[in-house]
Amino acid sequence: MPECDNPLWPCAMTGAASCLAGFDGITVVIHGSSGCYYYPTTLLHAPLEGTFILEKEIIFGSEDRLREVIGNLSGSGKSIAVITTCVPAILGEDIRSLLEDQDVLLVDSPGFSGDIETGYRKALAMLAPSVDPATPGVNIDGVCLFDPFYSGNVLETKRLCAMASVPVGTIFSKDLLERVHHAAAYTLGTNEDFASGVGQSLGGMLGFDQIRSSFTRIDGVIEGSDCGPVFAELDAQEERVVQACDKFLHRYDPPSAAIFAGCSYARFAAETLERYLDAEICCIGTRNVVGESTRPMIEATSLSEVQDLIKSHKPDLVVGSSFERSVYGNAAFVGIIPPLRGKVRLYPTPLAGINGTLSFVEQVLNACIDRMP
Amino acid sequence: MPSNPLPANLSRLGGCTLTGALSVTSHIHDTVTIIHGPKGCSHHNASLLHAICLDDDRMVMPSLISTALGESEIIFGGEEALRTAIRHAAGQNIRALFVLSTCIVDTIGDDTCAVCAEEYGIPVIPIPTAGFLGGSFQDGMNNALIALAGIAEPCPANGGINLIGEMNLEYEVRENSAEISRLLSLLGLSVNLHFVHDTTFSQLSLLGAARLNILRSPSLIPVGEYLRNRFGTPFIPSFPHGLSDTLAFLEQVADSCGIDGSTAVSSEKSRQDEMFVMGSGLNRLPVVLDRSHTGDEDLRAAGELAARLGITVDSDGNGLCLPVGSAIGTAGTRRMLHRWRRMIHA
Numbered sequence: 189m190p191e192c193d194n195p196l197w198p199c200a201m202t203g204a205a206s207c208l209a210g211f212d213g214i215t216v217v218i219h220g221s222s223g224c225y226y227y228p229t230t231l232l233h234a235p236l237e238g239t240f241i242l243e244k245e246i247i248f249g250s251e252d253r254l255r256e257v258i259g260n261l262s263g264s265g266k267s268i269a270v271i272t273t274c275v276p277a278i279l280g281e282d283i284r285s286l287l288e289d290q291d292v293l294l295v296d297s298p299g300f301s302g303d304i305e306t307g308y309r310k311a312l313a314m315l316a317p318s319v320d321p322a323t324p325g326v327n328i329d330g331v332c333l334f335d336p337f338y339s340g341n342v343l344e345t346k347r348l349c350a351m352a353s354v355p356v357g358t359i360f361s362k363d364l365l366e367r368v369h370h371a372a373a374y375t376l377g378t379n380e381d382f383a384s385g386v387g388q389s390l391g392g393m394l395g396f397d398q399i400r401s402s403f404t405r406i407d408g409v410i411e412g413s414d415c416g417p418v419f420a421e422l423d424a425q426e427e428r429v430v431q432a433c434d435k436f437l438h439r440y441d442p443p444s445a446a447i448f449a450g451c452s453y454a455r456f457a458a459e460t461l462e463r464y465l466d467a468e469i470c471c472i473g474t475r476n477v478v479g480e481s482t483r484p485m486i487e488a489t490s491l492s493e494v495q496d497l498i499k500s501h502k503p504d505l506v507v508g509s510s511f512e513r514s515v516y517g518n519a520a521f522v523g524i525i526p527p528l529r530g531k532v533r534l535y536p537t538p539l540a541g542i543n544g545t546l547s548f549v550e551q552v553l554n555a556c557i558d559r560m561p
Numbered sequence: 562m563p564s565n566p567l568p569a570n571l572s573r574l575g576g577c578t579l580t581g582a583l584s585v586t587s588h589i590h591d592t593v594t595i596i597h598g599p600k601g602c603s604h605h606n607a608s609l610l611h612a613i614c615l616d617d618d619r620m621v622m623p624s625l626i627s628t629a630l631g632e633s634e635i636i637f638g639g640e641e642a643l644r645t646a647i648r649h650a651a652g653q654n655i656r657a658l659f660v661l662s663t664c665i666v667d668t669i670g671d672d673t674c675a676v677c678a679e680e681y682g683i684p685v686i687p688i689p690t691a692g693f694l695g696g697s698f699q700d701g702m703n704n705a706l707i708a709l710a711g712i713a714e715p716c717p718a719n720g721g722i723n724l725i726g727e728m729n730l731e732y733e734v735r736e737n738s739a740e741i742s743r744l745l746s747l748l749g750l751s752v753n754l755h756f757v758h759d760t761t762f763s764q765l766s767l768l769g770a771a772r773l774n775i776l777r778s779p780s781l782i783p784v785g786e787y788l789r790n791r792f793g794t795p796f797i798p799s800f801p802h803g804l805s806d807t808l809a810f811l812e813q814v815a816d817s818c819g820i821d822g823s824t825a826v827s828s829e830k831s832r833q834d835e836m837f838v839m840g841s842g843l844n845r846l847p848v849v850l851d852r853s854h855t856g857d858e859d860l861r862a863a864g865e866l867a868a869r870l871g872i873t874v875d876s877d878g879n880g881l882c883l884p885v886g887s888a889i890g891t892a893g894t895r896r897m898l899h900r901w902r903r904m905i906h907a
């Protein structure tokens with residue numbers, strides 16, 4: 189069916205804003221109504237500007253209003269990026285010409301053009317990121333303000349890079365704007381759903397296996413790196429995970445888990461639960477288009493699809509967002525994708541890196557133990 | 562949220578008509594709301610309502626259906642997508658369907674009302690929203706209430722009171738509702754219908770039975786006037802804010818209903834006087850009242866409370882900044898006083 193009840197994933201306009209607002213040195217303007225402005229502003233906790241257009245500007249043209257807003261913002265020394273929302277995108281106004289004589293980036297990313305990943309990629313492409321051979325080290329990739337784990341992922345990846353004496357290049361997308369054009373030649377991913385495609389990928393940071401492979405590659409290509417400390421910590425922390433999960437399995441059966449997330453986080457959750465808890469992955473519903481996976485995944489972007497999957501599989505454990513938590517019945521719950529409402533989150537918890545896996549397994553074990561009679 | 566200096570024209574900040582209408586229709590059980598537009602518009606609102614649900618564990622996540630328009634429908638028209646969505650939703654076990662349009666749909670010229678007028682076996686009620694093209698959040702709320710009032714028929718009076726336009730997205734909506742019910746009970750009156758808060762579709766038929774409508778705020782006066790014209794029901798334009806306004810409210814309701822309110826007013830005044838024991842000793846420091854996100858009525862109520870407590874409000878903006886909350890009735894004013902005590906003692 190084409191229609192969708194209670195859609196669970198944001199639109200392309202929000203995706204574009206979540207990319208651009210991560211760069212210091214750029215002022216993001218949402219060209220649309222106050223209704224379109226409020227959502228990304230509250231979701232991303234980032235400074236955004238808006239044109240707040242009214243009906244008269246739809247009838248007589250929004251160019252003057254856009255020019256007025258840009259005029260007020262210019263002179264701050266920052267670049268300006270304008271993101272079009274649905275209505276301005278179809279008005280037929282030649283906004284590109286209007287902005288031609290100004291240092292303004294136009295990102296045509298209306299909500300109807302796709303979901304958050306589409307808008308994120310489009311916005312990043314407009315920034316034309318490039319590798320600077322003089323920049324040493326690795327870039328950190330897949331960082332999106334929309335992701336509640338982005339901050340923890342950056343800190344954890346930086347920590348591991350520091351342990352391996354590897355400099356960090358550009359963080360896509362949470363960095364100074366000027367660094368977009370001075371990226372390092374190699375990249376580590378924290379969330380493939382928001383991959384930049386900049387630099388040669390050395391692998392991901394989700395799960396001990398990925399981290400081990402990625403740092404093995406780093407050892408081979410980054411001059412001066414010493415990944416020994418990272419491998420030592422990997423071995424030690426993996427042993428702790430094995431022991432904690434083994435203790436759980438002494439007493440309890442493995443959980444059957446229903447996982448709902450973007451493809452990248454869903455794969456990580458499934459692999460981790462299978463490997464360390466011998467869990468049965470009863471279903472994986474992805475918010476975005478299903479990517480490569482050895483496990484069956486289906487796209488589940490509405491609340492009723494999620495509800496049906498949970499009802500039919502009756503999992504012991506649900507991994508997802510607070511949308512899933514609202515329909516999870518008696519299962520244990522662990523949140524890995526937004527929204528994660530109804531819970532105070534202050535510490536920058538990672539999902540990537542060694543601490544990301546430790547944190548995830550810790551939450552799963554506690555949630556499962558709390559659920560036991 | 563950043564302090565955004567733009568725009569100078571405050572009407573630009575009125576929010577989305579769609580969200581305003583949804584704040585009403587999402588509170589009618591056994592119905593479904595269709596949002597005719599791209600999925601993103603529905604997600605924004607589903608996410609907001611989800612957050613409200615988590616704050617209010619008695620509220621059930623409403624069913625919103627998006628027609629999920631993509632580029633193809635934007636180019637060739639979305640009426641068929643709407644028809645399909647209505648047919649699908651009408652097959653569920655529900656009493657009625659509400660159809661809310663978005664700004665993009667009105668821009669491309671879909672005839673939403675014509676599609677809704679076709680036969681689907683249950684009432685399909687279009688509500689003019691159209692995002693910002695339809696006006697502001699408040700316009701959306703008013704349009705939804707008027708559309709719902711239009712389907713209720715006149716019925717015999719039952720002596721009850723209607724509460725009109727409670728702010729369902731407000732954090733303390735239930736507490737404010739309970740306070741008005743308590744004040745009415747002092748006069749021997751009870752609530753006939755919450756129009757609309759946590760209501761079933763069939764309860765809407767009681768709308769015309771009330772002897773008096775009490776509006777949540779003066780911005781709902783167009784709804785009050787519509788109801789007065791349709792059912793002959795008089796209205797009071799706002800819930801009371803602060804102490805003296807609460808006493809005046811009791812007198813006003815009593816006058817409107819032709820009953821003696823003196824005992825109720827006296828009892829409420831005693832209750833308010835007891836409250837000032839809590840406020841003793843708070844008058845040592847100069848304070849300022851936090852004016853951000855605050856309406857004039859609540860500011861007046863806060864100013865009155867400060868004056869009654871002997872607290873000096875510094876006109877130059879120097880002093881401890883006290884929060885100004887939704888001071889509905891005596892209970893709302895007391896909650897604000899508790900927050901002041903916490904600020905002063907913290």
